[in-house]
Amino acid sequence: MTTTEPSSPIRTAPLPSVGDPSGRRFGPEEIEAVTRVITSGQLNSTVGGETRAWEQEFGAYYGVPDVVACSSGTAALHLAVAAVDPGPGDEIITTGLSDAGTVLPIVMQNAIPVFADVDPQTGILDPASVEAAITSRTKAIIVVHLFGVAAPVEELREIADRHDVILIEDCAQAYATRTASGALAGTIGHLGCFSLQQSKHITAGDGGMVISKNHPELARRARLFADKAWPRDTNERTHLFLSLNYRMTELQAAVARAQLPKLDGIVGDRRARAAQLAAAIADLPGLRPAPDAGTSYWQFPIFVDPEQAGGDGHPYAKVLGAEGIGASAGYIQRPLYLTPVLAEAKTYGDSGFPLSEARSRYVRGLCPVTESLIDGRLLVISWNENYTEADVDDIAAALRKASEQTLG
């Protein structure tokens, strides 16, 4: 007979978290930045200089001439879609495995999200599935560098160019990610979008950026869209097309400016700790970490083979949670096309516009790989630049325990 002794969890003290100072790199630089703006008396970016300076600095980091700051990552995606300027019913191909901010701007611009499936090794759009989804109405592709892993953007750009559509890179989770060709994620597509929301590599609470290396005309439309299409450089008070106010404030920009010099250190530390965890769990059956090359580790995703691992991500996440380690199975609860806004076309009044027809395609089975990952083949470990080696030892020990228990 075996007796199980009650034991305390592997982790009793909380791990560093993006929700409090333990997992964020805020210091005197950010405090000085906020104080500088308040002292200046000017908090608005159409007059003050912080946001324009932030755009310059972000552009220098990315080696791009055109940068537009805005109020959130979702806003950045909205700017990008509006720059593409789809007509009602035009199509934009994207993924069902992302934050809703990737997809909602498509519908706001009255275009139709068309969902392609993802690669089971990464959870990122599969170029073959994208190409198969292209029609005469396709205007753009939005690809997500999920969890900071590089999407195959070189291949997607080639497909986009061949079909004369725009490639938008959603880099909300992928600051300083390097793509297969060694480029910074966000610089291969026509437009790259970033988020400064609290959980991202660098943050201003909220905020967003759109960058473009070679497409000033798209960047100009994006800039106008963020500012009521008011061409301030012409001194004319007029509004050139339908748009909104998505401006960044000077406070956000000043904090972002203080965060940027810390980015390489943040990514370097996330990568070092990720290499430690990958090595520590290499012998656990059925658990495969995401590819490491160029990855900036917004989170630490593990792809689970339930037959080898004894179960899918759910029992693993349960054990990890009990051991004091932040983890979740599936990342999101359902593919984006199964959320009410899309599946039930909850859009404008009861019109269902523009999804009245498209919604019949938003059903289970549309993207089988996406669904299998969300249903449990994906295990996401919360990641942070302030994890110590001892913290990662604890995470590895908890994963080992989860493996032993799940395998029985």
Ligand SMILES: Cc1ncc(COP(=O)(O)O)c(C=O)c1O
């Ligand atoms: C991949 C992705 N796209 C878009 C967004 C939207 O960004 P935000 O929350 O700043 O609006 C997020 C953020 O959560 C994201 O992770």
